[in-house]
Amino acid sequence: MKSIFTRIIEREIPAYIVYEDDLVIAFLDISQATKGHTLVVPKKVYENLYEMPDELASHVMKISIKLAKAIQKAFKPAGLNLLNNNGEIAGQSVFHFHMHLIPRYENDGVSMRFSNHMNDLNPEDYKNRAKEITSAL
């Protein structure tokens, strides 16, 4: 089944498109978590970050910067989050890779919370984790 993004790309369903080239399309996220919330989406379907070819991911990044600057100019947000979710547990709801640009404003209703586990871990834990990653590279 086609993803909702493929249907937007193929003009089967409408969207508020802000940028398009041969490789990617960008449009307003319909939820508008904040004013100007935009998605950058490759036209070819890749489910997630792991599947993305480097060149295409680089192009997504380049266009994300271009759009972040335009959003900055247009709405003067106080900040911006660039966010890519992989897996349902990480908040991914459309299984077609996409990068969120989320401009941030005072009292914008966005909340991101992370625990700090520094006091639960000892140097050996850090060393082991680092080693597990480098061994998998």
Place this chain on the structure above:
Amino acid sequence: MKSIFTRIIEREIPAYIVYEDDLVIAFLDISQATKGHTLVVPKKVYENLYEMPDELASHVMKISIKLAKAIQKAFKPAGLNLLNNNGEIAGQSVFHFHMHLIPRYENDGVSMRFSNHMNDLNPEDYKNRAKEITSAL
């Protein structure tokens, strides 16, 4: 004043480094919001996404994918968030561009909440927002 990341790059302070090349360094985020939480940081200081040259941002993206795959292999997380915060309001605490790789697990204590404003907005609002962005491109 040097950022804490520059001090890590210059080996003034230790870090659990998992990758390094001429342009970027990657190390465990000391907070370990989740197991394997890693930062990818350009060696040259750019405060935020807006200042990043396209080529360097592309390289950060490429290395982020490489590390995301290694983290996937090492820890088998159920998901992963790629996150870049720009501005204090967006959660940026070190003003030296960095990309977070946050592996996600069941009950990992990470929470991200966004409002859905679809029912507060009419087609004109969306059109105007899209037009403001495209005019600023």
